[in-house]
Amino acid sequence: MRINNHPILDQKKEEEEEITFTFEGKELKGFKGETVAAALIANGVRVFRRSTKDNRPRGLFCAIGNCSSCLMKVDGESNVRTCMKRLEEGMEVQRQEGEGEI
Amino acid sequence: MLTTEIVVIGGGPAGMNSALAAASQGAEVTLLDRNWELGGQLVKQTHKFFGSENQFAGERGIDIAEILSERVHDNSRITVRKNSSVLGIYHDGVLTFEQDDKYKKLTSRQTVVATGAAEKFLSFTNNDLPGVYGAGAVQTLMNQQGVLPGKNVLIIGAGNIGLIVAYQLLQAGVSVEAIIEALPEIGGYEVHRDKIKRMGVPILTSHSIKKAYGEERVEGAIIGEIDSSWSFIDGTKKDFKADVICLAVGLSPLIDLLHPLGLEISYVPNLGGLAPKRDEYLETTISGYFVAGDCAGVEEASSAMMEGNIAGLSAANSIGYKKSFQEKFRNNRDELRKLREGETAKEVRAGLGEVRL
Ligand SMILES: Cc1cc2nc3c(=O)[nH]c(=O)nc-3n(C[C@H](O)[C@H](O)[C@H](O)COP(=O)(O)OP(=O)(O)OC[C@H]3O[C@@H](n4cnc5c(N)ncnc54)[C@H](O)[C@@H]3O)c2cc1C
Numbered sequence: 001m002r003i004n005n006h007p008i009l010d011q012k013k014e015e016e017e018e019i020t021f022t023f024e025g026k027e028l029k030g031f032k033g034e035t036v037a038a039a040l041i042a043n044g045v046r047v048f049r050r051s052t053k054d055n056r057p058r059g060l061f062c063a064i065g066n067c068s069s070c071l072m073k074v075d076g077e078s079n080v081r082t083c084m085k086r087l088e089e090g091m092e093v094q095r096q097e098g099e100g101e102i
Numbered sequence: 103m104l105t106t107e108i109v110v111i112g113g114g115p116a117g118m119n120s121a122l123a124a125a126s127q128g129a130e131v132t133l134l135d136r137n138w139e140l141g142g143q144l145v146k147q148t149h150k151f152f153g154s155e156n157q158f159a160g161e162r163g164i165d166i167a168e169i170l171s172e173r174v175h176d177n178s179r180i181t182v183r184k185n186s187s188v189l190g191i192y193h194d195g196v197l198t199f200e201q202d203d204k205y206k207k208l209t210s211r212q213t214v215v216a217t218g219a220a221e222k223f224l225s226f227t228n229n230d231l232p233g234v235y236g237a238g239a240v241q242t243l244m245n246q247q248g249v250l251p252g253k254n255v256l257i258i259g260a261g262n263i264g265l266i267v268a269y270q271l272l273q274a275g276v277s278v279e280a281i282i283e284a285l286p287e288i289g290g291y292e293v294h295r296d297k298i299k300r301m302g303v304p305i306l307t308s309h310s311i312k313k314a315y316g317e318e319r320v321e322g323a324i325i326g327e328i329d330s331s332w333s334f335i336d337g338t339k340k341d342f343k344a345d346v347i348c349l350a351v352g353l354s355p356l357i358d359l360l361h362p363l364g365l366e367i368s369y370v371p372n373l374g375g376l377a378p379k380r381d382e383y384l385e386t387t388i389s390g391y392f393v394a395g396d397c398a399g400v401e402e403a404s405s406a407m408m409e410g411n412i413a414g415l416s417a418a419n420s421i422g423y424k425k426s427f428q429e430k431f432r433n434n435r436d437e438l439r440k441l442r443e444g445e446t447a448k449e450v451r452a453g454l455g456e457v458r459l
Contacts, residue, residue: 001250003274008148008162009245038247046232046319057318059232063239065136065187066220066356069230083242084136084187 002042021091036082036093037063037070048072048082049096072096106132106181108417109197109210111188111359114142115403116395117216118170119410120417124214125179127415127423132208133180134199136187140174141167142218143396144403146241148273149266152291156437157404164245166403188217191359195390212390212417215360216410219353219374219396224258227313233320237267237350244274252346256323257281260305264350265294271348272301279342281305282325284332291446310334311347320347353400363388372453373399381459382435383416384409392417399457401450408438 030039078100113135147163354375395406
């Protein structure tokens, strides 16, 4: 869900470039330059990875690159902070299992 | 290896002002921030700020960020490196960072750390369920990214941040189910509190969250009343349906980068947690390393800017850029004192007493 009318901010993304990326192989739409995490949340995705110890679902928490709750596999690379990584056309985003592959 | 005279880590209000102050004295500065835009916390604050005119009172945080960032970019003595996460600081004056997926090294003669604060967490059952967000994350999603965090939100913490975020959520059309506050009284300013109350959001004091529940993501929470020893009182359980639990339970200084250098720190609850000891020039116990802003003790943007000025001037002074240093230092120090005079800054004043060298 996106904000289309805001009393203070001009956040209309209409003029911005809509692009396609994949999440777990499925095609989703997002906007170029927004964070991967924001694009996922806008598409209703909440579970970003599973924890190392008890395989618990994990999602976004701090959104400013501090906490590592949002680490995912992006274009084959594990442990990418999706709250800092900006979305690009054709990006392949996957849930990360545990520590990921290094 | 890259070199600079003064490196400033963090491009929030404290870091930007440090860079500007040091550059105004003649020093050559490199400013690093892990974000793709400067401004720190300010880039998501849509409300008008308190404070005095010198610190842009009455302006919205987002606009202050823009004004300062423009000044920094226009200054030929300041090199700005965005998308740059500082990874480590070493004893020999070398700092390592990652910029656009590349590992880089930088040496400097003086370092100002202005990394801001990290959000505090809270212990309750299932607190790791997706949908439990920090208040900063909710703001980042809404106000910077234009994305709604969810449909109905339960906020934990009725300090200024909890109240402001509640208001911003309502502005964006999200329903705020309630604000839960463990203390018997609401901590935030009256103006913020009254606005929220007028909009019909219940604020439950002496309440805390017992558990979150939901299949793979937050679907609701059980809250209850607590007694003076913070234990839940039997028979007071309430069930709130919500898809987001927003934690607004405070911030703590982010100084991990400085710990390995062995600087002296002290646990000061009034400043948010572990805070670095420093002298009046904001130099830590490690010579050549200064702190400014929330990472020195959680306060607000106005004090962060003044501290930024002081740290920047002092760092420049240490390497010979002494242009009317004493006078400029005193002006900033006096103004900062004025900012901290009021009743609301009482706790900060007490906290600062514990870390001043
Ligand atoms: C909801 C809310 C409302 C607020 N309202 C007000 C108000 O009305 N008035 C007011 O005066 N204040 C207000 N504040 C407080 C104010 O925003 C902060 O006190 C202020 O932003 C602190 O500035 P700073 O420069 O110290 O830190 P920040 O603004 O947090 O900036 C720190 C910067 O450091 C960067 N960084 C951190 N670690 C690294 C690293 N390892 N490498 C590279 N970069 C790094 C971050 O990306 C960030 O840009 C509010 C805060 C919040 C959360």
